[in-house]
Amino acid sequence: MIEKLEMFISLAREQHFGRAAESCGVTQPSLSAAIKQLEDQLGVMLVYRGSRFQGLTPEGQRVLDWARQIVGDTRTMKEEMRAARQGLSGNLRLAAIPTALNLIAELTAEFVQRHPKVRFTILSRTSVEILSMLENLQIDAGLTYLDNEPLGRVSTVPIYSERYALILRRDHPLADRDRIDWGELSELPLCLLTPDMQNRRIISQHLSEAGAEVTPMIESSSLIVLVAHVRQGGWATILPLKAAEIFLEGGELAAVPIAAPEAHHRVGLIAPHREPHTPVLAALLAQAASLSGRFQD
Known part of the structure; x- marks a missing residue:
């Protein structure tokens, strides 16, 4: 079920069966079959079909909300169990607005010294893209503006104010x-x-x-x-x-x-509004709060 939900999230994000299959590392027929099996299991049609992807049904949109929550919670559970066995480790995926890229090194440098088993993938994206990627579970956290445009339901740690x-x-x-x-x-x-x-x-x-x-x-x-x-x-x-x-x-x-x-416009770290966060993400949020205190000093 989890694998099918992940494919469904990819399809909703890509809005194209071929691209969604590629992002999941499967063939297009395999992805289409998985979506059909998910529909059969839930007893509703999730996707409007024609010669190409034509959007999600109302039921599909509601299932998408549940899919993001279930997949996110499942990943959090797995990460927490891995941390219990190995300590903090793995890969943290971050996206930052271009004007905050300088700050990334300050955020990650001390973090890596404390947690050397953690690796980072860092992307430069617009604020709109960061919110979309966070919602679709493509990144773990983002560095973006906090007070100029709506953020939706996310956890935030203010770090500094742009001048x-x-x-x-x-x-x-x-x-x-x-x-x-x-x-x-x-x-x-x-x-x-x-x-x-x-x-x-x-x-x-x-x-x-x-x-x-x-x-x-x-x-x-x-x-x-x-x-x-x-x-x-x-x-x-x-x-x-x-x-x-x-x-x-x-x-x-x-x-x-x-x-x-x-x-003055506030910039900070945003993460999914989920409790608990993975141990690695919780540590990153704490690091961001520490960095914030330094800027306020």
Whole structure:
């Protein structure tokens, strides 16, 4: 039953029989047969069928909610029993918004020192993708914004608040400013993250509130692309100070705090709202809380 539920979750996520089968490591006929067997066991039709996947039935949507809960609880039980035998071990799957990737190393470094049998898989994703992956059991936890857009039913550990700065070359005429206002940024050739990124939506909101009409010269989902253009000269970008730290090393670039008003947006760790958490995930949440205390100090 658990294996069939996992296939059903994959089908709901991929919305395509072939891709779902590939993600499960089975053939498409095997996946289709498993879904049909699940329907027979439950006595309801779960999937609208035609020449291709046409969506879940109302009963299928309700079963999906149960499937996520049952599969998640089963994995938690297995992880807890493994921890009882071997201590904390295994692979933790994390996804982070691009502007929080710097923080990941601070979160994982001490954790791995304490728990050397734990490995990490770390992905860069948008805030929307992180929530979807968490819901579909593709990741164990995510690092994302906590207070700007709805998160749904998740456990959260606030870690720090983003503060924003204009990032430009050290030889730029504005580089020696103590601060700059949001309304002044409309005159600059900016490189910004793409609109699907919550950071971009936050920045666009603050610019709009300041009456600044901005059409970016460069848009990218990569911070490296944005900063590379700034380094070429002539361009500037807006980044959270935490995300900019790694790019400011060496002194080639400068960060001018953006004020009037100074914006703050909380970033933290989110995990499924499930009790108990796996021992490994519980330890990670505790590590995040410890890190949060350091930033607040």
